[in-house]
Amino acid sequence: MRDQHRTTDLYAILGVRPSATTEMITSAFRARVRELRPDTRVDTDTAERYGRLRAAYDTLRDPGLRAAYDREHTVPTPNPAPARPVHRVAAVRVDGGVPPEPPLRVGPVRWERRA
Template identity: 45%
Template sequence: MDPIVDSILSGTAKKSPKLYEVLGCTKDASGEQIVAEYRARVRNLHPDKTGFENEEFVKTKLAYETLSDPGTRKIYDLWLDSPLPITFNEFSANQEAIRQSMHWAMAPKTPMVEGIQENPSTAPPMTKWKDQDRYESESVRKFRDYAV
């Protein structure tokens, strides 16, 4: 089989959150935390202080530019969670095509019908047949009442 397909199916294409690690924060850090961590790290690395632009300063600056913008950060988080073994630059350049072709692979985060409970264990018990072999549930009731 193809090595790319194998890595996707086996789940070995997981990436480490390198930009978060450069700034020393976690994936669920707030925007204020990212700014604070960037400022704390860049203080001693800035070219004005050292006289030259070192590699660590460039990495820190790239991490800050990516994670401080909410749109770019969202794309970066999607890339981290995606099983595709491609770089972040490839992912962000082809993000729309990837989203269109991979939308089926990710579970929806919101219920498709408004008002239906997601967790079946908390749903009220429903009788399958009632009223002369008529199926009853909350979604069927909403459908009959033109609420859906």
């Protein structure tokens, strides 16, 4: 079991982030168990997937085991999305004066209640 923890990401098995609270872990576990119900799935690997799911849940819900897992395991970070270049229209005046106002101004969002 301990070797399995080094090769798999328990947070990914449950579908939560490493900063997830215990309540979030429990909620994710219950949602995943609902997906593996035998009356909705007809896979042969359901028992194996449930075993991995249960092992991940048992490890991450216990604060001591979770701290030990976090010390041993480095969570892979996804590659950040490449920065998209921002295309701006250069507002240059021929006479060297102040550039004009931008065509769109964004202000605070205001919510209105409708009766």
